Amino acid sequence: MAKLLYVEASPRKDRSVSIEVAGAFLDAYRQEHPSDEVDTIDLWNYQLPEFNGETINAKYAILMSKMHTAEQIQAWKPVEEVIARFTAADKYLFSIPMWNFGLPYRLKHYLDILVQPGYTFGYTPMEGYKGLVTGKPAAIVYARGGAYGAETGAQGYDFQMPYMNHILGFIGFTDIRPIVVEPMLMAEVHDKARIIKSAITEAKALARTF
Numbered sequence: 001m002a003k004l005l006y007v008e009a010s011p012r013k014d015r016s017v018s019i020e021v022a023g024a025f026l027d028a029y030r031q032e033h034p035s036d037e038v039d040t041i042d043l044w045n046y047q048l049p050e051f052n053g054e055t056i057n058a059k060y061a062i063l064m065s066k067m068h069t070a071e072q073i074q075a076w077k078p079v080e081e082v083i084a085r086f087t088a089a090d091k092y093l094f095s096i097p098m099w100n101f102g103l104p105y106r107l108k109h110y111l112d113i114l115v116q117p118g119y120t121f122g123y124t125p126m127e128g129y130k131g132l133v134t135g136k137p138a139a140i141v142y143a144r145g146g147a148y149g150a151e152t153g154a155q156g157y158d159f160q161m162p163y164m165n166h167i168l169g170f171i172g173f174t175d176i177r178p179i180v181v182e183p184m185l186m187a188e189v190h191d192k193a194r195i196i197k198s199a200i201t202e203a204k205a206l207a208r209t210f
């Protein structure tokens with residue numbers, strides 16, 4: 001039995017395109033893998049620790065190979081819990097709206113908690129940086145108001161998909177499968193419905209072999 005972690009980054013719920021497409025993925029996934037567990041993190045209803053003060057001191061202590069103080073142990077505990085829930089999964093599904101060409105801030109906050117030395121990445125002078133979350137696939141639904149494909153001339157404005165590829169790659173992911181749903185704010189109503197339908201078909205096909 002495998003565990004799929006679904007991370008939801010849109011607060012728009014039943015109006016959200018990324019959630020609609022991810023929902024179709026999950027339906028197909030559950031049908032195909034009825035005994036698998038699906039853990040869902042709704043980033044808008046998930047208490048993330050602040051990343052400040054003693055928490056940053058605790059991170060730097062790890063980087064400098066120093067012991068944590070009592071305050072740092074206390075501050076670090078909730079960070080370890082968030083990481084443990086993430087790394088307990090075997091596969092990942094993210095649904096992500098584009099916000100100001102990048103990620104919604106709740107997702108950035110989550111990633112800032114997850115990306116930690118000794119937990120999700122390592123460093124040695126001989127090998128340099130090395131991701132520690134390995135051998136696990138990630139499917140990512142990206143919803144955008146505009147269009148950013150190679151043919152649009154706007155590819156350079158997309159800091160959403162390149163950032164996810166970079167940060168997940170940094171912590172060890174090598175198998176990242178995107179489903180792009182665009183342009184959600186610019187398409188005519190009938191085009192929008194067609195684009196979403198096509199993304200749902202793509203998501204279901206991916207889920208069956210995921």
Ligand SMILES: Cc1cc2nc3c(=O)[nH]c(=O)nc-3n(C[C@H](O)[C@H](O)[C@H](O)COP(=O)(O)O)c2cc1C
Nearest residue numbers: 010016017018097098099100101143144145146184
């Ligand atoms: C705060 C905010 C910022 C946005 N910034 C962009 C943007 O920079 N580029 C873009 O193409 N669309 C942008 N949009 C539009 C969303 O990406 C689009 O509506 C998408 O469908 C949102 O995903 P969702 O429906 O899953 O919430 C923005 C939307 C919001 C709410």
